[in-house]
Amino acid sequence: MTEHTHIFNSDDIDNLEQRYRANLINCVSGFKSACLLGTTDGTTNNVAIISSVVHIGANPPLLGMIMRPHTVQRDSLENIKKSGKYTLNHVHSSWVDKAHQTSARYDKEESEFDAVGLTPWFSNNFSAPYVAQSHLKLGLTVEQHFTLCNKTEMVIGRVEELFVKGNTIADDGYIDIEALGSACISGLDSYHSTKRIAQYAYAKPNEILKQK
Numbered sequence: 060m061t062e063h064t065h066i067f068n069s070d071d072i073d074n075l076e077q078r079y080r081a082n083l084i085n086c087v088s089g090f091k092s093a094c095l096l097g098t099t100d101g102t103t104n105n106v107a108i109i110s111s112v113v114h115i116g117a118n119p120p121l122l123g124m125i126m127r128p129h130t131v132q133r134d135s136l137e138n139i140k141k142s143g144k145y146t147l148n149h150v151h152s153s154w155v156d157k158a159h160q161t162s163a164r165y166d167k168e169e170s171e172f173d174a175v176g177l178t179p180w181f182s183n184n185f186s187a188p189y190v191a192q193s194h195l196k197l198g199l200t201v202e203q204h205f206t207l208c209n210k211t212e213m214v215i216g217r218v219e220e221l222f223v224k225g226n227t228i229a230d231d232g233y234i235d236i237e238a239l240g241s242a243c244i245s246g247l248d249s250y251h252s253t254k255r256i257a258q259y260a261y262a263k264p265n266e267i268l269k270q271k
Contacts, residue, residue: 086246093242093250095158096124097146097179097188098138104179104188106171107135108161110244112147120218121202122147128210134167139214143201144186148193149241155250158242185220194224194239233258 072080091110098105115121124147126136139145150158160175172179172188179188185198199216206212227235237253244250260269 082246090243090245090251093150093155093158093244095148095150095161095177095190095193096135097148097190098135098142098144099186099188100134100138100141103134103168104170104172105134105138106148106161106175106177106179106188106190108150108158115215119202121215122197122199122218123213123215125207126212126214128212136212136214138187139201140204142186145199145201145214145216146185146187146189147197147199148190149195149236149239150250151192151194151240152242152250152252153240154192155242159248159250182220182222189222195234195236195241196220196222 067075067083072084075083092112094109094112096107096109109124111125113123115123126133135145154177157175157177161171161177163171163174165171165174170179171177172190178191180191181188182198187198189196189198197218198220200219201214202217203215204212223234224239227238229235237255241253242250243253258271260271262268
């Protein structure tokens with residue numbers, strides 16, 4: 060029996076219903092990290108779910124993230140523009156419901172931390188709030204910020220602080236994300252736990268690939 064394949068050309072995609080297209084295209088990039096973005100305006104602490112964090116470089120340590128077009132009030136982006144500071148916090152698989160609830164449109168004066176039952180935590184040397192319940196937390200300072208072709212905005216941040224729970228860092232610096240219980244996202248609203256398939260040594264031509 061031949062398995063059915065859905066085929067979409069450019070016109071098909073352009074003519075899809077808006078919500079269907081958003082769900083479809085958000086799925087095709089595969090599994091994405093689930094992070095909570097922590098910011099503050101000095102009075103209200105905000106936290107928002109994002110799935111667009113990407114590695115930019117290790118020296119200096121840079122991470123990028125995509126923010127949606129600034130066509131409506133976006134408190135997190137405004138806070139980042141004003142302070143230049145923000146945190147990224149891994150979502151744990153045991154509280155993905157609370158993380159997803161942060162996507163609701165709360166009033167500017169209402170803290171998502173309070174609304175969903177998460178706890179803001181501040182380190183001694185950083186002004187943006189971390190999520191206390193997160194097992195991996197990063198504090199970042201804006202290194203570069205620019206607008207892309209579709210009016211989304213890319214923020215590139217330099218890692219200034221890193222907190223990793225437990226004995227999850229190997230001698231070579233590898234962090235066992237699965238052991239931390241970090242969740243990932245597919246599409247706009249589906250959350251997943253992970254299971255390692257394999258971990259390999261550095262690949263070289265004409266040598267047998269070895270598992271760690």
